[in-house]
Structure formats: C-alpha cells, structure tokens
Amino acid sequence: MDVAIVGIGIYPFGRHDGVSASQMGAFAVRQALRDAGVDWSDVQVAFGGSLGGSLPGGDGGGSADTLVTHLGMTGLPFVNVQNGCATAGTAVTMAASAISSGQQDIAVALGFDKHPRGMFNPESTAIGLGAWYGQAGFMVSTQFFAMKINRYMHDYGISQRTLAKVAAKAYRNGALNPNAWRRKPMDEDEILNSTMLNYPLTQYMFCSPDEGAAAVVLCRADLAHRYTDRPVFVKAATLRTRRFGSFEVWSPWLPLDRSEGPAADASRACFEMAGIGPQDVDLAQVQDSEAGAEVMHMAETGLCQHGEQEELIQSGATEIGGRLPINTDGGLIANGEPIGASGMRQIFETVLQLRGDAGERQVPGNPRVGFTQVYGAPGIGACTILTR
Amino acid sequence: MATVQQVPLAEGLFSFPDDPHLLGSRCSQCGVHTFPRQEDCPRCSATAMEPVELATTGTLWTWTTQAFRPKTPPYLGPESDADFSPYLIGYVELPGQVKVEGRLVETTADQLTIGQQMELAIVPFRQDGDTEVVTFAFRPCA
Numbered sequence: 001m002d003v004a005i006v007g008i009g010i011y012p013f014g015r016h017d018g019v020s021a022s023q024m025g026a027f028a029v030r031q032a033l034r035d036a037g038v039d040w041s042d043v044q045v046a047f048g049g050s051l052g053g054s055l056p057g058g059d060g061g062g063s064a065d066t067l068v069t070h071l072g073m074t075g076l077p078f079v080n081v082q083n084g085c086a087t088a089g090t091a092v093t094m095a096a097s098a099i100s101s102g103q104q105d106i107a108v109a110l111g112f113d114k115h116p117r118g119m120f121n122p123e124s125t126a127i128g129l130g131a132w133y134g135q136a137g138f139m140v141s142t143q144f145f146a147m148k149i150n151r152y153m154h155d156y157g158i159s160q161r162t163l164a165k166v167a168a169k170a171y172r173n174g175a176l177n178p179n180a181w182r183r184k185p186m187d188e189d190e191i192l193n194s195t196m197l198n199y200p201l202t203q204y205m206f207c208s209p210d211e212g213a214a215a216v217v218l219c220r221a222d223l224a225h226r227y228t229d230r231p232v233f234v235k236a237a238t239l240r241t242r243r244f245g246s247f248e249v250w251s252p253w254l255p256l257d258r259s260e261g262p263a264a265d266a267s268r269a270c271f272e273m274a275g276i277g278p279q280d281v282d283l284a285q286v287q288d289s290e291a292g293a294e295v296m297h298m299a300e301t302g303l304c305q306h307g308e309q310e311e312l313i314q315s316g317a318t319e320i321g322g323r324l325p326i327n328t329d330g331g332l333i334a335n336g337e338p339i340g341a342s343g344m345r346q347i348f349e350t351v352l353q354l355r356g357d358a359g360e361r362q363v364p365g366n367p368r369v370g371f372t373q374v375y376g377a378p379g380i381g382a383c384t385i386l387t388r
Numbered sequence: 389m390a391t392v393q394q395v396p397l398a399e400g401l402f403s404f405p406d407d408p409h410l411l412g413s414r415c416s417q418c419g420v421h422t423f424p425r426q427e428d429c430p431r432c433s434a435t436a437m438e439p440v441e442l443a444t445t446g447t448l449w450t451w452t453t454q455a456f457r458p459k460t461p462p463y464l465g466p467e468s469d470a471d472f473s474p475y476l477i478g479y480v481e482l483p484g485q486v487k488v489e490g491r492l493v494e495t496t497a498d499q500l501t502i503g504q505q506m507e508l509a510i511v512p513f514r515q516d517g518d519t520e521v522v523t524f525a526f527r528p529c530a
Contacts, residue, residue: 132398134462
C-alpha cells in the first residue's frame with residue numbers, strides 16, 4: 001500500500017516565551033489537518049514526540065495526553081516516540097508503516113520541543129555511561145562533531161572555508177524562510193572569525209537548541225485525491241541504529257575497525273526501498289547540527305563521494321539554484337533544533353518544495369524527488385524519500 | 389604540611405597510583421577490546437570478557453578544543469566561566485586494542501598533529517574538599 005502526505009503544518013522555529021511545547025505541537029497538527037481538509041476525529045492513529053522533558057530545564061510536553069487534551073480526546077491510538085534527534089523521522093516511519101500495512105487509512109505524525117538556552121546537557125548515566133564521563137567534561141555533543149569533522153578534513157581534504165560556506169548558505173536560505181529562526185545573512189569571513197568553540201568549528205557554524213513543532217497528515221495513496229490535488233508520496237522511510245565500529249557521539253572508546261554510520265545504513269535501505277538512486281534526488285535536507293555534519297552526511301547518504309564535497313560546495317552545487325540543493329530552508333543552522341520537531345521540519349520543507357510552494361526559496365525546475373536525513377544521539381539515522 | 393590525598397575520577401577506569409594503566413576488557417571469543425571494562429561483547433554478543441590492562445602509548449586519531457565551560461550538571465569542573473580554562477580532548481589509538489577518548493595535556497592546539505605519538509598521564513582534575521580528584525589523560529611522547 002503506497003502512502004501519501006496530504007497535509008503539512010509548522011509552528012515557526014525560534015524562541016516563544018509563554019507558549020508550551022504541546023501548544024506548539026497542537027498548532028502544527030491543526031495547520032496540517034486544515035491543509036489536508038481532515039478533521040482530528042477522522043485521524044485513526046498518531047505518532048509523535050518530543051525530547052525536551054527528558055533534558056534538564058526542558059519542556060517536552062511529552063505524553064500523548066497533553067496533545068489529545070488540546071486536539072480532542074477521540075480515543076485514537078497515540079504512540080509517544082522518543083528517539084533522540086531522529087524522533088520525528090521515527091514517527092513518520094511508523095506512521096507510514098501503519099498505513100502501508102493496511103491497519104489504518106489516515107495518520108498524523110508530529111514532533112515538538114522546547115529547550116532552554118545553551119547546549120544540551122544530559123547526564124552520562126542517561127545513556128548508560130558512568131557518571132564520571134559527564135563530570136569530567138566529555139558529555140558535550142559539540143566535541144564529537146568537531147572531532148569527527150577534524151578527522152574527516154584530514155582524510156578527505158575538506159577546508160575550513162568550505163565549512164564556513166555551508167553555514168553562510170544556511171543563513172542565506174534561512175533569510176528566505178519566514179519560519180526560520182536565524183534570518184540574517186552572514187558572510188564567510190564573519191563565520192570563520194567568530195569564536196572558536198570546538199576546533200575547527202566556530203560559533204556560527206553550529207546550530208542552537210530552540211523551540212518549534214511540525215506535523216504531517218498521511219493517508220493511503222489511493223485516497224489522497226480526496227484531500228489534495230498535489231499529494232507527495234512517501235516512497236521510503238527507514239530507521240537504523242549504529243553498528244559496531246561507527247564513530248558516534250558520547251563514546252568513551254571506539255574500536256579500531258570503523259564501520260559506516262547509521263546515516264549510511266538508513267539511506268542505503270531507503271534508496272533500495274524506493275527503487276531509485278541518489279543520482280535521482282532533486283533536493284535534500286540533511287542533518288546539519290553544524291556545518292561539518294552537512295558535509296559528511298552528503299557523502300554518508302550517498303548523495304556524493306567522500307571528498308567530492310569540497311568541489312561541490314565551492315562551486316555552488318548545493319545552493320538553491322545548484323545541481324543538488326541542500327537544506328533549502330536553512331537547515332538546523334538557521335532553524336535551530338527543537339529535537340523532536342527537527343526531522344519533521346525537513347519533511348515539511350520537502351513537501352513545500354515538491355508542491356512548488358516554497359516561494360522565494362523555491363528550487364527551480366519542478367523538482368520531483370526529495371530526500372531527508374536526520375541523525376540522533378547516540379547513533380540513530382532516519383531517512384525518507386518523497387516524490388510527487 | 390599535610391599530604392594532599394589523591395583519588396581517581398572513578399573506580400575501575402585506571403590503576404592508580406602505582407604503575408598507571410587504563411583498565412579495559414577483551415572478549416575471549418572475538419578478541420575485541422573495550423574501555424572501560426564491560427561484561428558483554430558489543431561486537432559478537434558473547435558474555436566472556438576478560439580484564440586487561442591497556443597500552444600506555446598510542447597515536448592521536450583526532451582531537452578538538454573545548455573553549456567554553458560545559459554545563460553543570462553534569463560537569464564538575466570549575467563552576468564559573470572566570471575559573472574555567474579551555475582544555476583539549478582527543479582519541480588516542482592504542483595499537484591492537486581500542487581508541488580511547490581523553491584529555492590531552494602538556495600541549496596546545498597549535499602543536500597537535502593527527503598521527504603523533506601520545507602516552508598515558510594521570511593528572512589533577514579538580515579539588516574536592518581536602519582531596520584532589522585525578523583523571524587519565526594523554527600527553528605527547530617526549
């Protein structure tokens with residue numbers, strides 16, 4: 001059974017004092033329902049989640065109850081999803097499975113979150129490590145991003161200026177996106193010269209935690225025409241965890257033999273399921289927790305070869321008008337990261353682009369195939385391939 | 389003057405104070421090493437891990453700087469930005485065993501090169517009342 005996305009909704013990403021995570025989640029769901037012309041009472045199953053409640057000082061909303069008390073207590077099965085930064089990707093994968101299995105006809109998938117300012121600070125015991133790891137100052141995700149790209153630059157000849165170029169693109173695309181948080185373009189030198197936080201990554205190469213929500217309405221593809229004349233089809237949605245040997249965040253040690261990460265595994269499975277190849281992708285949204293992550297994920301997902309990024313990015317291939325536009329809405333760098341919602345924002349953006357509704361940042365040439373990828377701690381990858 | 393009492397960051401990470409070694413384990417079925425010790429094998433799922441001492445020298449695999457003070461909790465280093473000093477961390481590949489993440493000491497970002505030889509060092513991390521908490525780290529080989 002094929003699956004279609006017939007409605008999308010978003011609560012703009014940024015800072016929203018006085019608005020709770022579940023209020024943002026409910027807003028995004030209502031917008032998606034309105035977009036599809038579906039009533040909440042018609043929704044047969046929902047998958048959604050947030051992470052904030054499990055992090056110090058955060059408001060996760062969390063349980064299904066907080067959402068149904070806003071949206072209507074219809075008695076539907078509502079599955080709480082909590083899967084790191086891949087929470088939304090997981091929710092979509094499960095919602096698509098529920099429909100493709102024939103169990104349900106109409107589903108909602110959503111992600112929402114609200115984090116305090118500053119970097120995430122979970123306890124190391126929360127991920128099965130000794131308390132000493134956090135106490136000694138290793139429980140800092142930005143260190144991992146920096147060490148991974150530092151080694152990658154050594155292995156594949158990526159320059160620090162290319163990292164700045166990725167971030168500059170994010171701010172430029174964000175400036176064209178009314179739902180983005182960072183809407184001021186910034187040039188490469190300003191990015192390069194900002195405070196060095198974790199070498200080789202400077203302050204403006206990183207995304208920051210923030211707040212927001214996004215939701216989609218999915219249905220059986222053969223019913224999609226009831227709700228929209230521009231359905232977007234979920235050709236594949238996959239989820240993988242890390243295999244032994246993958247270099248992952250919060251690892252006190254790594255084995256000598258390195259394996260590919262969950263982004264590579266999830267994306268390979270996704271292309272196999274969709275029956276198309278990376279060369280068929282017209283635009284992609286990949287996890288750019290910082291500029292280096294976008295560079296590495298481009299190759300891990302198969303969109304290019306390892307080492308090819310330097311030339312691709314310097315030549316403008318990943319810009320909105322380029323051969324392979326990446327993170328057309330400004331990505332995490334311009335939108336920030338409400339963890340649970342981040343992957344759903346990628347899907348929201350992809351559907352807008354495939355519908356031709358992306359306004360000033362519309363990818364030219366009537367794109368047909370969109371790809372999304374999220375990466376989550378401590379080693380989760382979720383990908384989708386969407387087509388019109 | 390009283391002698392400062394030194395205690396390790398956590399039990400079971402390294403032997404201390406005599407003949408310091410990181411304490412790892414080795415799977416007696418597939419031979420994979422882990423750090424710290426664990427009871428089951430993340431590669432082959434066997435439950436026959438044996439304790440081993442890890443090598444004290446290796447090569448720098450990757451590294452970064454930590455320029456800002458991590459949030460407390462969980463960080464137990466200096467509590468104010470004024471007292472915080474940036475530090476270096478990296479992974480050191482111990483030949484035939486594992487890559488271990490640790491602080492890098494007695495060096496600077498300008499001096500570090502991927503592939504250089506590093507050796508284990510036990511260094512002060514923080515004061516806890518009258519005791520000094522020490523941690524494992526790596527420094528460039530002389």
